[in-house]
Amino acid sequence: MSVSAVSYSIRDLSRDFGVTTRTLRFYEEKGLLEPQRQGHRRLYSAADRVRLKLILRGKRLGFSLDESAELIAMYDPESNNAAQLRALIDKIREQQGRVEEQQRQVQLMLADLQDWERRSVQALHVLND
Amino acid sequence: MSVSAVSYSIRDLSRDFGVTTRTLRFYEEKGLLEPQRQGHRRLYSAADRVRLKLILRGKRLGFSLDESAELIAMYDPESNNAAQLRALIDKIREQQGRVEEQQRQVQLMLADLQDWERRSVQALHVLND
DNA sequence: CTTTCACTTGACGTTAACGTAAACGTCAAT
DNA sequence: ATTGACGTTTACGTTAACGTCAAGTGAAAG
Missing domain, CATH: 1.20.5 (Single alpha-helices involved in coiled-coils or other helix-helix interfaces)
Known part of the structure; x- marks a missing residue:
């Protein structure tokens, strides 16, 4: 298995999902995301992208972040x-x-x-x- | 025309609509309600009840209070x-x-x-x- | 080496819609 | 006169979901 290890910077995710970097850090504070670190820098994996996708979907459904957190845990x-x-x-x-x-x-x-x-x-x- | 002048205390409205008195005073601060006064006491009229009903309906529709204010103005x-x-x-x-x-x-x-x-x-x- | 870029961690500010005292007025009943 | 019910204003507290600096780090580029 090739561990292709695709990873994204916070800026990448911000661009790709149309949210601010502040938002991403905030989601991390709340425990909704926990990207790896390369020194200080956050490195987001494909799995992290999926989680973020789920969070944002939750919002579109009208759920709060805390609720989204629950949902993702179940998911x-x-x-x-x-x-x-x-x-x-x-x-x-x-x-x-x-x-x-x-x-x-x-x-x-x-x-x-x-x-x-x-x-x-x-x-x-x-x-x- | 008999000016029957039915009026309600803040407690009455609170009971009848299932909101706290704090809420009623808050709506007044925001300019959504302006009951008459009898000395210090607030006296709510039938018209005030209608306005309150509209505000609460607005909430059920998913509008914010500010939006409800607009709507009522138009109404x-x-x-x-x-x-x-x-x-x-x-x-x-x-x-x-x-x-x-x-x-x-x-x-x-x-x-x-x-x-x-x-x-x-x-x-x-x-x-x- | 210094500038620049991307990123980091605080930490205080903001809006919405009230909650929650604190301190005081008033009127009727005991 | 005191108690109790009901009401008043003033004002600080709370939650959610970030925004907005401020100050600092690390590495690459000139």
Whole structure:
């Protein structure tokens, strides 16, 4: 096996994922990433890139960083743990519920407003007739 | 017209809407509410209740307080302003877009995970056969 | 050798939406 | 007069997710 050892600087990751270096260091403080070091410098591996991808995906799903941390812990592709996988799925389902509720609320509000608009326009017509 | 002048104490509103009194005072600081005073005491009117209802609805839609403030300003039922109404509807539509995007992301993630689970289970079956 | 570049570790600042005292006023009931 | 319920202002504290310096290191390049 060739240990090709591809690694990336903090600047690389920053560019590739559209986040600041501050963000990457912050994620490390929180224990979400732990790149190797070459002296002082951080060296990010492919695995680190995957973790970062997961973190950012978590954010897009509407999770906090702490929640993302939990999720990633569960996501561990090594331990083929079925129970953990179910737990993960459940977490996502909960989030799905929350998002759906928001969507319902938005749709309701929108329906109300459009109804309102319809009536307003009609009122104008009446005035103009 | 009977000016029945129904009014509520801060405690009343707190109870009725499930928010703390601190929250109500905070909303006032931010200019989202401005109840009358009876000496020092705050007296909330029916109109104030409506405003509060709108604020909380805004939160459920996923808006910040500042955004809610904007929305409520537009919502003004007095000025039958059609353009303003359209603007309001547009704002909500934008939010709808954001929420829908989140939902898409969640569904994607969920699909992935379920696929994963399906495969894991199959792998187990293979082992057990 | 000095400049420059990329990177490092502090550490304080910021926004949002309140929480949490502290200290004081008021009015009714005991 | 004291207690208790309810209310008031002032003001510092908290969490999240970074932003924004400041000061220093290490290595390469001129």
